[in-house]
Amino acid sequence: MKKLFFSFLLLLYTCISVAQQSAMVQCKVMDMQSSYPVENAVAILQSTNQTAITNSEGILVIEVPTGKQTLIISSNGYVPQTFNLTVIPERNLDLGIVLLELDLTAEQQLNLITLTENDLNESIVTDNTSGLLQASKDALQQAAAYSWSQARYKTRGLDSRYATTMINGVTMNKISDGRPQWNNWSGLNDATRNQEFNLGTTPSDYSFGGLLGTQEINTRASQFRKGTRISFTATNTSYKWRSMATYASGMNKKGFGYVISASHRWAEEANFDGTDYGGNSLFVSMEKKFNDNHSINFTGIYAQSSRGKNSANTQEVTNLMGKKYNSYWGYQNGKKRNSRDIDIAEPVFILSHYYKINPRNTLQSNVAYQFGKIGNSRIDFQNVPNPDPSYYRNLPSYYTSQYENNPALVPNNAYQPGGLGGIYTGNSPENTVFAQQALGSFTANPQINWSNMYLANTRAGTNADNIERGREPSVSRYVLYEDRNDDNTLSINSTLQSQLSPHIVFNGGISFKHLKSHNYKKLLDLLGGSYYNDISPFFSGSQAQSDLNNPNRTVGLNDTYGYNYNLFASQLDAFTQFRFTYRKTDLYLSQSYSRSDYQREGLYRNGIYANSSLGKSNRVSFDNFGFKGGVLYKITGRVLFALNGMYMTKAPALRNTFPNARLNNSIVQGIESENIASIDASYIIRVPKFKVRLSAFYTLINNATETSFFFAEGVYQGENTETNAFIAETVTGINKKLIGTELSTEYNFNTMFKVLFSMAYGQYTYNSNPTVYINNDAFASLQQEVNTPSGITGPTTSFGTSRLKDYKLPGMPQQALSLGFEYRDPKYWWAGINANYLTGSYLDISALLRTDNFLKNPQDVNSFPFPEATQNRTRELLKQEQFDNIFLLNAVGGKSWRVKKKTYLGFFASINNIFNSIYKTGGYEQARNANYRQLNQDVSSGTPSFGPKYFYSYGRTFYLNIYYNF
Template structure:
């Protein structure tokens, strides 16, 4: 690599020379309210190589070789940018005097509101996985619209999930190995200490990581960068929590080289926007930095943000019509209080030590060590030899008596007369018992005590038929990371980094409440004999509260990655080249000897190893001081995530057949125009994903063929999609225009087309097929005809128009109207295979399975477009060197009811059952939907000392 650099230097010597006739632009940057100097403000001349950070007294001085007209940009996190047109005469210095930066409270508070939405969309229900856009507000009108105006409808930038982006804290990667996504709850509620962020879009060069095709997000918690002072925040909202308070104090860097930051907060709700959704979140942060010398500094950051939230159920239209858009089947009253059965809890403290080494004035080395431990759990009700406790279970609804399921389970194709009387009784019964009957569950777990007259006098604990458990993950992660950057000369800069991470992830089922019973038997009621035993080494075990049961295993993973990046900066063109290497290994370690897989469940599995490479590059063409064009392209391979590598990890060491790394290709082209009055960006992009692997689990009826020797046509199965290709392409356009010094208008457009690009292979794992001599339970179902179906879970088109008034006396009002379209329900792949058309009883194709009818049955549902009107506003006051800020927002002002997404239920696994169910006009297994928020508000009051 050194030889390469020497060749570049020798081949282009003239490019590295500076003119001796320098001209100077100087000034001082201050806070608009306090008039105090602002250090570390980035001052640049747009589309040039000239950049400088303001010193501790807020001053800057740029030496430039050429006279002419430039656009000077002053940028600092938490402040509004200043963009000035300056004219420099040859041989004369230009003194700009004082530049006052105004605090950008709108962006600051919007950064808080997106966090409210993020946890809601990261639900674990259904087959559709939705995550928020990256939590970074930039000065780009498109980025603000994507995060703050479209986020409530689950908009995803470029249709990509957050696993395609890299999230870092102090240079350390925070994406989970399990699914590739960050666990936002690990730093939820710490808004004050996570606001220092740098964000790159797409495959643009990042100083901290090679990144993903969606971008990178670097959060910095170094104690010395926080402005000295105390900030107290109090908020009220009606989204997924009701109240929030945060107190943060930063000492600033003292004369002895010490700096510290302390932040603590709490968020809570007895009930959020949806019925029964409780919330309890606490957050604590401690940051301490010691500046040892001018070259060395040590920083410690500690996060602990335990939080729990009650989940909200997806519902069919039948349930929504009977109840309301806020209905949630996951809760019920117990002793007069709401109790949610499905609660997600995150308790994963993070401890991080960073060493900053300034080798010289143009070379830096940052070394970090992170340790993370704790748990993530999702609770639910388990039951044996008893009816489902879910009040919206299909047998409890009127549709059960209005479809063939109420008569003959859909196996016959003859005429069917709906049972209207029982359907009406079912409707009334459901409406009077629409929530979980906790008292009934307790009664089912207890034995009545009778007196001599046969009257019940008391209840005693007996074997539990219902219990509350949690799917528990206890992770221990240690990561070592190093970042190096050096300015090789005036035109060339190099970034490099390496990271090693080791994870031990303990996954098990934990009994947390016997619900009044004495014990719970550890067996699988769907199997008999030894096959019903989760652990043959401890058969017929009576499980008590706090004990593991059902499944118990470890994931063991190691990851090493490294990248290098070279940035070349010249007068009219900049370009960069980057490359990466990643080595990944996965292994499952079973702790139970499962009765179904007695020879392939206990102990360690085969070790999976992947080696992957990435290459990317880009160019910036500086057309003028106001205009530029950028081009970026990338090719990379990525190991399948841990979740998709083991199709039945809870009870088996089996791995996905022919598992491959995912291949990603990306390019984008952007045009920028930026002046003091008008800023606009137009981007065209294309992202191709190939060889992706996805897994899911569901109960399917009529899925297997008796003629092939299988003992049952119904089964709880695992489904794996392999060799799945996706295509994401579209345009992004943003425009911000200052009508006057107080009025500004914004416009943003996202027009995308996100498709499945091929017909992936489908394999089904059925535990019932396993034998002692042949543990292979994977059945190849061939290809699923998914090509040209739409990717689900987000709008593919979004539009926003906004108008903002900002008064010179520090108050403002803004409004925006948003229109979102192209939202589709997630389809069931198994219903697009050839097996779907085969009668499991005879092995022949259903005679009624015509192409015309199949087209109707398998048409992907498109959700109705939605228009959302939002208002925001606020004011700030300067009171004797103290600051009081008020911010409010009202989203979905018109209280529009809309669905944010949904999925097809896969239970009807053959043509006849799906056809008969839908033909009844009251299907038992219709699509399920997630609901969006109606009218919501957010009020924030902060006081800075």
């Protein structure tokens, strides 16, 4: 009995002891300048990641375990405060009044994320990920977002389709290409400033997430600080001027609040020649809190933009006209007019219900609808010269790269190894004269001649029927049209968060998304003519018809022509996640399932693909799974070790599933989901003056598919035939390997001065020899179509494997360094400077050039290689170009003044690339010379007509933002 009694006392004592292993910490959080309470400030306990938020009076209460603890109190737009606590059981701590200082560097977050040409170009597959990093405070991620993004740096070698971007829990990644369309909320910096970002495969409360991470933008009205903000910006990047105003009402006594924000951006000419810009954005968020358990929020976003593009140029064109040259524009009536505009207007509406079931369970449900348009304009023409002033036939190199390839005239030594397979005639007297004439003509008239196109249209032939009626309308030979995408997307989702126990949190969600995408060619401007013939000038007879059901059709302003089809897609996603939090260890496990269904519906019966263009295609379905998990081991409260791993499959993007969607229902042969495996480890130190993160990662992406479109010459099609045609290239079975390390350090000498150093070292390469398929319209016109058992309609020709293994992934620096210094003065001004060095950026290479087709001689009856081809010369021709190293020096600064108790006036300014370095930011090989002889002759001439095309940086840029908060 005594043993039982003492056992009971021991158990009771243990329970009491356990119950006493914590204490309550409280404080009142206030704005340092205004002395007003800060609502919704967040306190995070570093040892357990436990959080608490302040109420409307700024009061914060959090339960903290005993021992030495680190508590961080932060709020959006303020400098975080760190407290090192020694907590004694049952002895509650009152920190008194905690003053938060306005973070002037937050203006950098709000303003310096700018989109570059590649981000906005629908035909360039590379994009940077700076927009994902706005919510991050890590020194390396800040460098990547604000400094390295100028050089198209991509975090861990990944583009944005490997991250999940959400607004109020609704995924904003496009089904068509998997990427978020940043323009859908551009110009609304104030409205989208409340963000969370989880890097890599770390857990997210809202989604299973992507390989690169999860970004959640919160536009809930109750999360905005009450007040008004007006700002005005001057810059010289993608636009020149911006005005913006935002008002947040705060939540009134009836539980209602709203936020309104609007902006206007414009430039008659931005950084590159002829690139005009116009953008208008409007945001509204309204929230009604019915009681402590139910709240509904409505968010509406409308961001319209129109921007003139700039051209990628060959080295020849750049040498003649400079790095700012843009061939897409010309003068019309004394005003610059760009032929290639991108127009975007896709409003989105989100209705969210927040349900606090009980203190341990919350449920959020959303319904979102997005619609609108993306249009990319260009000039179309029939039976007249190409109006592009930089068209290869208009350049001197067209004449100086000429060869005589007639076998009867070519000596035998030209076919010996190391020969050229022809006689060089580019230096003949005739071609020399022609080259000089082309040089003079191009340099004198380097821009599009709109007047000549109007003149050609008004002098074109007439329509006999209209002549009889006394009218003489002329057929347009040149018109301006746009490739148009009208998307309608419905999204429905719910996410549940449940505190299963003091140490276990469950997150789960399910979502459904449906897309109808109408894709067509729309006539925008007849350029002085009266109508346009809806035929293809490259074909004859019935094959020239865009729609056999409406042959010989003429079209007018705003009519659809050329191609016309719908794409349908449905996605179902579900995920579960368990997070385990203990004193020394945090764990998480997450699982996901998704199903994607795709289908094409042709609205025209195309003349080339008469049997496979009209109507609905076969339906393509992909089932995918994902698993990820990780552990965070707390060596001490300030020293941590993290290990994360992921394996998942990912459906191919809709645009990569149908290789020639504009003209037929073909489906990529044997297309499958991507397989992704990744592991990363981090060693983290977080002490008051010193922060370090050292990470290493290893990622494999297997079985990816990519599509592209271009004009090629010398494409071998078998049976000793070669064709010159516009082709659709599909590359399947692409494997990629991404290995790297990251180092992020931040040292605070005192409250005013700190130094930051970041390093990212990666090796990102192709890890397989994928298969190349070509859908060649010219070849299709020569043979009868066939239907294969898999439902794939021809003709699609396999060119076998492309030797891409160990080539570098293109369009981004693979190594980067940054060293920065910041000074923050107690009188509310700050300044910073950082130096950056980036290297390891490579040209985008052609998969077709690295197939066996490259060496096959179409004139040889046995399809033997070109006799003059040698291994060394082949290696030289196919060597991947590495761009020059980049050095960037940037300076930033700002100041804030308190005008009245809650009124502030301030400015933020930056100068990027102080030394005005203009460097290649990207580029691609032209595959027009698709075989060895043509490419070798072109390069050997010294002035290649079809050399790589390059994009260039802005050069020195500035940014000045003046704001007024009241």
